[in-house]
Amino acid sequence: xxxxxxxxxxxxxxxxxxxxxxxxxxxxxxxxxxxxxxxxxxxxxxxxxxxxxxxxxxxxxxxxxxxxxxxxxxxxxxxxxxxxxxxxxxxxxxxxxxxxxxxxxxxxxxxxxxxxxxxxxxxxxxxxxxxxxxxxxxxxxxxxxxxxxxxxxxxxxxxxxxxxxxxxxxxxxxxxxxxxxxxxxxxxxxxxxxxxxxxxxxxxxxxxxxxxxxxxxxxxxxxxxxxxxxxxxxxxxxxxxxxxxxxxxxxxxxxxxxxxxxxxxxxxxxxxxxxxxxxxxxxxxxxxxxxxxxxxxxxxxxxxxxx
Amino acid sequence: xxxxxxxxxxxxxxxxxxxxxxxxxxxxxxxxxxxxxxxxxxxxxxxxxxxxxxxxxxxxxxxxxxxxxxxxxxxxxxxxxxxxxxxxxxxxxxxxxxxxxxxxxxxxxxxxxxxxxxxxxxxxxxxxxxxxxxxxxxxxxxxxxxxxxxxxxxxxxxxxxxxxxxxxxxxxxxxxxxxxxxxxxxxxxxxxxxxxxxxxxxxxxxxxxxxxxxxxxxxxxxxxxxxxxxxxxxxxxxxxxxxxxxxxxxxxxxxxxxxxxxxxxxxxxxxxxxxxxxxxxxxxxxxxxxxxxxxxxxxxxxxxxxxxxxxxxxxxxxxxxxxxxxx
Numbered sequence: 001x002x003x004x005x006x007x008x009x010x011x012x013x014x015x016x017x018x019x020x021x022x023x024x025x026x027x028x029x030x031x032x033x034x035x036x037x038x039x040x041x042x043x044x045x046x047x048x049x050x051x052x053x054x055x056x057x058x059x060x061x062x063x064x065x066x067x068x069x070x071x072x073x074x075x076x077x078x079x080x081x082x083x084x085x086x087x088x089x090x091x092x093x094x095x096x097x098x099x100x101x102x103x104x105x106x107x108x109x110x111x112x113x114x115x116x117x118x119x120x121x122x123x124x125x126x127x128x129x130x131x132x133x134x135x136x137x138x139x140x141x142x143x144x145x146x147x148x149x150x151x152x153x154x155x156x157x158x159x160x161x162x163x164x165x166x167x168x169x170x171x172x173x174x175x176x177x178x179x180x181x182x183x184x185x186x187x188x189x190x191x192x193x194x195x196x197x198x199x200x201x202x203x204x205x206x207x208x209x210x211x212x213x214x215x216x217x218x219x220x221x222x223x224x225x226x227x228x229x230x231x232x233x234x235x236x237x238x239x240x241x242x243x244x245x246x247x248x249x250x251x252x253x254x255x256x257x258x259x260x261x262x263x264x265x266x267x268x269x270x271x272x273x274x275x276x277x278x279x280x281x282x283x284x285x286x287x288x289x290x291x292x293x294x295x296x297x298x299x300x301x302x303x304x305x306x307x
Numbered sequence: 308x309x310x311x312x313x314x315x316x317x318x319x320x321x322x323x324x325x326x327x328x329x330x331x332x333x334x335x336x337x338x339x340x341x342x343x344x345x346x347x348x349x350x351x352x353x354x355x356x357x358x359x360x361x362x363x364x365x366x367x368x369x370x371x372x373x374x375x376x377x378x379x380x381x382x383x384x385x386x387x388x389x390x391x392x393x394x395x396x397x398x399x400x401x402x403x404x405x406x407x408x409x410x411x412x413x414x415x416x417x418x419x420x421x422x423x424x425x426x427x428x429x430x431x432x433x434x435x436x437x438x439x440x441x442x443x444x445x446x447x448x449x450x451x452x453x454x455x456x457x458x459x460x461x462x463x464x465x466x467x468x469x470x471x472x473x474x475x476x477x478x479x480x481x482x483x484x485x486x487x488x489x490x491x492x493x494x495x496x497x498x499x500x501x502x503x504x505x506x507x508x509x510x511x512x513x514x515x516x517x518x519x520x521x522x523x524x525x526x527x528x529x530x531x532x533x534x535x536x537x538x539x540x541x542x543x544x545x546x547x548x549x550x551x552x553x554x555x556x557x558x559x560x561x562x563x564x565x566x567x568x569x570x571x572x573x574x575x576x577x578x579x580x581x582x583x584x585x586x587x588x589x590x591x592x593x594x595x596x597x598x599x600x601x602x603x604x605x606x607x608x609x610x611x612x613x614x615x616x617x618x619x620x621x622x623x624x625x626x627x628x629x630x631x632x633x634x
Contacts, residue, residue, distance in 0.1 A: 203407065204404060204408040205409055208402060211362050211399070213395030303457070
């Protein structure tokens, strides 16, 4: 187990370097970071040159990357062009997005798995067909439609929620945005759980559990569910990374000042430092989430642990 | 009598039609006795056993008639909760493939201990101690360490021992073993079978041994019930059957055992295939494959005729079959 963790940690290094280098190149090579700074007018060449020198943009790209990475490891993600430290932006944005992600993941776990178990055990019954149909609709409709619709109905028409989230972004304000953010994944979790349950239900070890005279509840929770959740856990774990970075649409709709919002602003204003900084952290989040999933997988399935 | 199955009927209702899996099976087992149920795949031997255990998949399965008397009480009248308490505690089942029948993600100690925590209300710690005792009893070496291991870490024979231990956990009155040695190496088969027979004697349990291995039957069974297309076609004490079968199907089965003195000659096989259970032929279900079939066999279902005091045959020509033994 220990060796496995070390090997996985070592594997993360090239992935991290590759991913960050790629985003660094994309942001730096594809557009001129200075161009956007002077508004609509062309920058005065002297000012531009001075800015370039100041930000180290006159150096070769590989040197910029190394300097940047060196700084990142000392906790310095640089300064945005407007003088705000990127770490400062992160410290306000990440807590908000983490809260949003927690709400979304809770929805996936509680509603997704429950629906999956219920439908998996009643395959072919009306409730199964109904839930299946709803998940199909949810998967097909883009998030911005679901989000805007819920905002309009619950927020504007019926007034059950505030249409836009305050800067505090407390948990209760994030319930509906969290549901919107989770919606597609939730539908996938439901389907994945359903298939897994339906498949394992006919398995020999479940028959054994019944033959042992265990109560139905115990057969389902301890024997059936435990085995069926292995693929679901993998999905949810990987999804955590995606939710953190993929909340751009949801955060825009509900005006949540989280990671997605800052990334959006950063891209819009060609704010290189912000974009690269946030993406670097997101790459790390993704890698750690995946590592945790793999470790959890080993905990859930002993056949992997000892392989 | 410990267990009496009387005129049991089981159907499977599927989209393609109704499969009549069990059509009036009657058999009984007493404490300390071993009944071997013999038959090809699809003959209804496993379905009957599942009906007795109460683990039939319903739907599509449905018990459409008959009685299952266990210690004098008809299990089919029990509520599910009463039935559950009988399962595992008073009657237990051993399955064919121990690897797929044991839960891959729980340690064997947990799976054995569960019997005690659920049925006897023991604490987890006491249940663990009991699990080690059980593993000792079925002679798994280093039980106190291996109790933490998972099914895939055991060899095939050891896994089947764990299945046996699990069935024996609460010292049930009846054990149903559904082809317990089919998935094992020949060398291990004998060990497992001997262990099972020994524990049965020790605890004076009734044993229903479902198998298609006639070699195993001869060693351990007291009596035999031969099934074909959901019916018992012959039932008899074990020695009588081996000496002289009273049903052409039993005869065919016995003749299809490879023997050393037949070396070089083609192996015998019963002609044709078992019937489709959705469309069992009228009359005797075996008639299309039977070398002795006459017109009556194609129209009327032969009743179980009394051959001897404790011997029955569902063949109009059981006398002729018996006599033909020296052919």
